[in-house]
Amino acid sequence: MTDGPDARRSPGEPWGGVRPFSIKTKLGALVVISVLITTGLLLIAVRTETELRFITVFSMIATLLITQFVAHSLTAPLDEMNAVARSISHGDYTRRVRDNRRDEMGDLAHTINLMADELEAQDHQRKELVANVSHELRTPIAGLRAVLENIVDGVTEADPETMRTALKQTERLGRLVETLLDLSRLDNGVVPLKKRRFEVWPYLSGVLKEAQMVSSVRAGMASGSGSHTRTDVHLHLDVSPPELTAHADPERIHQVVANLIDNAVKHSPPHGRVTVKARRGAGPDSLELEVLDEGPGIPQSEWHRVFERFNRGAVNRPHGPGSDGGTGLGLAIARWAVDLHGGRIGVAESARGCRIQVTLPGEPSLPS
16 A cells, blocks of 8 residues: 555645645634624625624624634644643654644644654664663673683683683673664764775775684674674675775774675575675765675665664575674664765665665865
8 A cells, every 4th residue: 555645745845735724824714704794794784774783793703703613723633732742752652643634733743743653663773772782682691601600610610711712702792882882873973084095905805804704703603793603605805996095984984894794794695705896986085885795685675774773684584594683783883884974875786686885975175
């Protein structure tokens, strides 16, 4: 079922582009009708020789009745909006205001409904975040506690292998905390960029090597914060020209590429291939990046939701072996980092798998 034009109306946009029944029109009509009624009754009084006091009383009664009708049509939706706003303030985001009016009240009702939708979505995301963080924290804390209890009770010795196990659990906690810090920076939106010019090939080569090394270290243990543990996926780098340079914040771009690689590897088939492409952009030191995988791909109807928080995909088997699905924050953080640079990130058409495109503007040109 498709939404009608009213459902697609943005806040403040008049119904159908015009407001034939605005409040100003209604008030103006009220004044005109009152004047016409009074004038008509005066003409009747002159022709029928009716006393002026009776005409005045009739005119006042008629004007009051019309005013009461118009006032009720204006205040009734305000009472409904007040009740809905009070429910929202108490945490009930399910109530909505009827927005079938074609005036400013209808626009206000539509805006309140949009606000309720946003608050309901935020509340759902908050609950999901608490659930995800609780789930992610429980396993490494339990594992670390078990290792330490065994050492304290004398069940096991504090040998290098035992301490290595405890270190792995601590690293998992550290990765989760780092993800949450990134989320906090995303919300605050006040992260300074430290841009500089760098060579793309050695930089991306180091990012890919780090991803392979980290996945090898994590192999054999449950992943933390959704990071993959797969070593069967081949990572391929394609940079042209080889001397390509870019002007950006290397730390933030590392977040982008690492999260895109992590997501692509998790969705890859066994012994699949993930390709990272880099090309020169339109401006000086601008950069065009692509990350392609050979997984099931993303339905076009889901493209607009890919970079939303806590979105884990809608395919039947969204994650390959060795992945727990993650917290659904990686791509949201990647979009945040790209937005900081004033760039663009999105899903592109691909004959196979998923293709994510990133455009970084590079160094702004100086005015002549």
